[in-house]
Amino acid sequence: MSYGLLIQFYGISKQPENNEYLIIKQYAQNGSLYDYIVDNFDNIDWEIKLHLLYYLAEDLKALHNAGYVHRNFHPFNVLVFDNSLCAIGSFSKCWKDSIYTYTNVFGNQHYMAPEFLSGRSYTKASDIYSLGMIMYTVGTGRIPFIPSKNFEYHIFMKLYICHGMRPIISNDIPKSYKELIVKYWNPDPDLRPDISEIHDTLLKWWSSVYHNSLTPICLEFLTTNKIQKPTITKETKELKDIVLPNKKNLEPSEFIDFIVRNHFVKFINLSELSIVAKPIESGHFGIILKTIWKKTNNEVVCKRLKNIESINYKQIEAFLHELNMHRRLDFCSRIIRILGI
16 A cells, blocks of 8 residues: 555565565654653643544545455554654554454454454454544543553453443543543444545544634643643553562461562451351352441451362462452452452
8 A cells, every 4th residue: 555654664585594584664762652642741732642643534534435344553653753644553463444344353452342242353444443442541541441551451340341331531631532532442343433534534533623713622731731741651461460478388377478568459357257157159169148337337258268179278279369360350340349358
């Protein structure tokens, strides 16, 4: 494709040592779009953000007009050059729109459309959903659904995205921008705008802000520029799993002390619970009991893991595994909370 705004492809070469082929492409001085946004978040105003997104929409428009879908569209795969220009950095997963049918889910699920995650075909509308998630990252400096990068392949995130879960957009984002993102996230791909409409909207918005035309849209973005920005840090560090001290045969009292000392979860003394605990469920791995937490006078459930062969009689390790999984899923309001141990 010879559309001028796509990243420049210079040619190919071959390493003589191992005969591996190399693709020679244009160098991006500012790295990925995610790195650029997070590293410069305090200094990037909405004129620059809209300029970046307009050029990104230009690339996607060229791709769609040529009859292709990207299929791996996220801000780590978008490169930023000087003068606030950006371009899609890789096309390794691109496919002709008319011939692509579902095979396997791959790529960065934080930015992936629910229809693709649920086993339906990837279409141009799926790229539009991903663009909406990229716009969320550009506006907030955050990866959608993150407390942990290690969570991106977890089945529960996939499940909840397919059932309509979307990131919460903060109030310091321009209203028109938020409304546009929500349109991209529509669970029905047919109701998402096409790339030509998106391209024209972003061009109009950027031009209005760049020329300081004082239209309602321009004032909306200029006003937001003056709002105190939140502190943004890169979300590439994994949420640390709870790892036991390097000691064999840890005593229960030592284990509880380790959990409490590191503030992993609250310790609830048995005296804080009602004496009568009623069993309500028993499964292969554990027993569920219902009781009252006296501090709040609310009903709570207690889960006691069985020390059985399927967990290799490693009750503490199995307990830690479940606790770690709950910590990784804590961002989702629908996940049952662990109140303490």
